[in-house]
Structure formats: C-alpha cells, structure tokens
Amino acid sequence: MEAHSSEVFVIGLTVFFLACIIGYYVVWSVTPALHSPLMGVTNAISSVIIVGAILAAGPQGFDTSKIFGLIGVVLASVNIFGGFLVTYRMLSMFKKKTKKTKEKE
Amino acid sequence: MVAILYLISALLFIFALRGLSHPESSRMGNIFGVIGMIIAVFTTLMFKSVLSYYEIGAAILIGGAIGSFIALRIEMTALPQLVAAFHSLVGLAAVFVAAAAFYDPVAFSIGKVGSIKTASLVEMSIGTFIGAITFSGSVLAFGKLQGTISGKPIVFKFQHLINALIFILIIFLIVLFVINQSPTIFWTIVIVSILLGFLVVIPIGGADMPVVVSMLNSYSGWAACGIGFTLSNNLLIITGALVGASGAILSYIMSKGMNRSIINVVLGGFGGEQDTSASKDNSDKIVKQGNAEDAAYIMKNADSVIIVPGYGMAVAQAQHALREMGDILKKEGIEVRYAIHPVAGRMPGHMNVLLAEANVPYEEVLELDEINHDFPMTEVSFVIGANDVTNPAAKTDESSPIFGMPILDVEKSQSVLFVKRSMATGYSGVDNELFYRDNTTMLFGDAKKMCEDIVKSLSA
Numbered sequence: 001m002e003a004h005s006s007e008v009f010v011i012g013l014t015v016f017f018l019a020c021i022i023g024y025y026v027v028w029s030v031t032p033a034l035h036s037p038l039m040g041v042t043n044a045i046s047s048v049i050i051v052g053a054i055l056a057a058g059p060q061g062f063d064t065s066k067i068f069g070l071i072g073v074v075l076a077s078v079n080i081f082g083g084f085l086v087t088y089r090m091l092s093m094f095k096k097k098t099k100k101t102k103e104k105e
Numbered sequence: 106m107v108a109i110l111y112l113i114s115a116l117l118f119i120f121a122l123r124g125l126s127h128p129e130s131s132r133m134g135n136i137f138g139v140i141g142m143i144i145a146v147f148t149t150l151m152f153k154s155v156l157s158y159y160e161i162g163a164a165i166l167i168g169g170a171i172g173s174f175i176a177l178r179i180e181m182t183a184l185p186q187l188v189a190a191f192h193s194l195v196g197l198a199a200v201f202v203a204a205a206a207f208y209d210p211v212a213f214s215i216g217k218v219g220s221i222k223t224a225s226l227v228e229m230s231i232g233t234f235i236g237a238i239t240f241s242g243s244v245l246a247f248g249k250l251q252g253t254i255s256g257k258p259i260v261f262k263f264q265h266l267i268n269a270l271i272f273i274l275i276i277f278l279i280v281l282f283v284i285n286q287s288p289t290i291f292w293t294i295v296i297v298s299i300l301l302g303f304l305v306v307i308p309i310g311g312a313d314m315p316v317v318v319s320m321l322n323s324y325s326g327w328a329a330c331g332i333g334f335t336l337s338n339n340l341l342i343i344t345g346a347l348v349g350a351s352g353a354i355l356s357y358i359m360s361k362g363m364n365r366s367i368i369n370v371v372l373g374g375f376g377g378e379q380d381t382s383a384s385k386d387n388s389d390k391i392v393k394q395g396n397a398e399d400a401a402y403i404m405k406n407a408d409s410v411i412i413v414p415g416y417g418m419a420v421a422q423a424q425h426a427l428r429e430m431g432d433i434l435k436k437e438g439i440e441v442r443y444a445i446h447p448v449a450g451r452m453p454g455h456m457n458v459l460l461a462e463a464n465v466p467y468e469e470v471l472e473l474d475e476i477n478h479d480f481p482m483t484e485v486s487f488v489i490g491a492n493d494v495t496n497p498a499a500k501t502d503e504s505s506p507i508f509g510m511p512i513l514d515v516e517k518s519q520s521v522l523f524v525k526r527s528m529a530t531g532y533s534g535v536d537n538e539l540f541y542r543d544n545t546t547m548l549f550g551d552a553k554k555m556c557e558d559i560v561k562s563l564s565a
Contacts, residue, residue: 048114052206059155063209094461
C-alpha cells in the first residue's frame, strides 16, 4: 500500500495528463447547443471531492477535521444533487419536440 | 477493489460528458454521471476508517435537500447565477477538505500532525489556493450576474500589479507553510487567496461573464485535482482534469467568439466607462421606427425569417412569446430559424437552453457558422435583445473595439427588424450603424411585450 511517495506522485501525474487529453477530445465533441448542460454536469462531477470529505468525516468522535469533513460533505452534496438535477431539467427540454409536450417541468 | 470501483466511476464520468455530443444521447449521459457518483460515494463509505454513517448520511441529506430544492425551483434565465453559485461551493468544499487533511493527516495516510509529507503539503496548499480563488471569484461572479453588484467592470490603478504581488505573496506563504506546517499560515493562504479571487473577477464586465463562468468552472476542476493529488486519489485527479479541461475549452471558445484572447478578458476593464472616441456622432442620422403591426406585416410577407436572440431576450423572459410568434409564422408556411452567436447570453449555450425551454425544436436552432451564409438568401432578420454580435463595424471599422469579432451577417438579409428598448449602445459601448440603414426597422419596447403584440397582429 505504501509506495514510495515520488512514485505515487508520478503515477498521479501520468493519470492527470492522460485525463486532460481525454477531457480535451471529449469536450470538443460536445455540441455547442449543450454547453450549458455541460457546465451543469461538470459542476456535479467536480463535487466528487465529496470522497475526500467523507474520509475526513469518517472517524468516530468529534474533532476539527471531522467538522470540516462534514461541512465539505454538505457543500458537495448541494452541488451533486443540484448539478445533476438542473442538468436533468435542461436536457429534458432538448427532447425531440412531438405534438404532445408532456413534461414534468 | 476500491481502485477498480473508482476507475468505473471515472469511466462513467467520461461517458457522461461524451453523451453530450448529441441531445438524444445526453440524458443517458447524465444518468451515467449519477451512477458514477453513487459508486464513488458508496465505495468511500465502505472504507474501514469510515464509521460515522449517521453524521455523513445526515450531511448528505441536508446538502441534497438544499441542492434539489434550488435546482428544481430555479428559473432557466437565472442559470448563469446558479452555476456560479455552485462553482463557489466546489471551491469552498475543496478548502474544507484540504483543511481537514491538514488537521487529521492520519485519516488520509499522508503523515502525522506536524510532520506531513512535503509533497502532500504542496499539493494541499495548491488545492486550497485554487479552491479559495474559485470560491470568492464565483461569489463575485454570482453577485454580478444576479445584479446585486454592478455588472460594470471596476478598474483602479496598479490593479494588475497588485494582483501579481498578491500572487507572489501566496507562493511565498506556500513555501513557508511547507517548511513550518503552521495552521496560522494555512489560514493566511486561504484568506489571501479569497482576496485574490475577488480582485481577479472585479474588473471583468457583465457581458464577459460567459468567459468568467467557464474559467471558474475550469478552476473548480483544478481544485478537485489538487485535492486528488493530496489524497493520491486517481478518481479525483481524473474528474478534476476532465472538468478543468472542459472549462478551459469553453473559455477558449467564448473568447474566440469575441475575437479576444483569454488574457485580454481576464485583465478586464472592457466595455467600461472609458471614452469610446471611435463613436461617431450619429445624432443627425435617421432611424426608421416601426411598431408591432409593421413587423407582423413584413414577416408575414416573407418566405424566410431568421431570429437572432441575445441577452435582452433572456432579461425580458421573451422566449415563450417569441416561440409563439415563430409558430404562427411557420403555420403561414414561412421558414423560421434561430441563429445563436457563441457569446449570446451570460453563459455558454444559455440561449439554446432558453429556446429549448420555450419548446423550440433544437433542429431549428443553429450556430453562427452553420447559418451565417444563409443570411443573403433570407428576407427578414429578427434581432431580439442582441446588438454587438450583429454590428458590421466588427468587419469594417478597424478602430472599433469589437473589430475582428465574428458577427452574424444580419445586414445581408433583405430587411432587419431590431427589437430594442432604446437606442442605447451594446455592452461594448459601440454604436451600431445597422440602426441607421434603410432596410432596418427599429421596434422600440420590451422584448416580451413586442413579441406578444406581433403575435396579436399576426393572428388578427
């Protein structure tokens, strides 16, 4: 589990650059009409830092770190739920328009 | 096992973005994103060190309830503000996670209090720095978009010099922090970064907001990346990089839509109160004014109409009335299409969402390069709430601040109808010579009211 720390960093860096390249190509393939939903989705998924917040909030008992963690969980949850839902709302407007427009929103 | 589950989650996030390449696949993409997030959260909850399920569950419920409430109630015209507000939360969450890691390094296995690994300290402070800037910059952007703070750029002397000095100060603080691991210095970094975030966004004006919002989107990704490096968590690194790349590309597209470099936008001050000496005196020129009946008459006798919406349409909430107008015209056998400039509105794709909200089929909504060559074959251009993006000065007048910006060639259509509240200039402060052309008719009034009146005249 405990690898040499510089090795861990290089692995992280490798992952980072590869992910940037994937991001570059994937984002250019997004149609301009959906740039607003794109921001909604990226907003929601960037809140994956909730993972870090959960780790901090994980231990039993109460200390500074745990309180910070719990605040982080609340903030990230606002974003996750808010981001995905608002994207859902936007995308459901981009449905093919048929005669019957029966939409929730 | 954990690594595999995180990998699946990261792949699902990539598919989520990939789905947005087409409206039909986009909803599935969003679902992939949700599944990816659920996997990520539950995987983390399975960690041995994570025991306080009740507290975490409660925190998720509270946050989730707030987020859902806001997301379901928000008006689509207010999307840019909402996105800015959400960005600020990501930034703040990043700061809190970094702080938590600093106070309890054991929980993240990055060392002990007072002797945290150097690499982790660097990554942690960079994550904090970017997170704090994202937070305050987004709060200010929110204020400007919401109208609580004036959208006018605020410029003062030595602005960029001060920002540069603060940036150097932060680097210095980070070095100090890595050496002595002092909580005081940690919080000083947070506060100074927050200050810098405000200062960076303050000189940027209202219509440059699409770039700012995309940039902050990018920052929120890099902040997540910084935290990912601190925790040696690939999922965070991948997701952060995806979001960072996405925001950076959007910023690039937006600045290109204004023919300006990102640097130029970031330095700000554009469209402020500076004297636009280039504006020639147009007071003696004649403006042809019309009313709703004239507009209805002109459009009814056309074969094709292109509608050019801008921020003014969003402000007036005119999209529904506009679509109704379009529907009547289509019933008359007239070809109706919509032309969207890349920087129309206050965030990327803003106009598309508003038109979609009003049930305009997305096939009728076209981007600048898809529709621009059709203007010469079009009889009527109906410009509603847009101005600078149609100004031919961008092509002809080298002294104009908007020179070189790609514009929608509405002037090439046989006649142009301009719905505007007044003769006021657009955001750039440049007069639009189109207003004075023979084939232009100005329709003064509120965009929504005007559309409703045209609908009445058309159905009469």
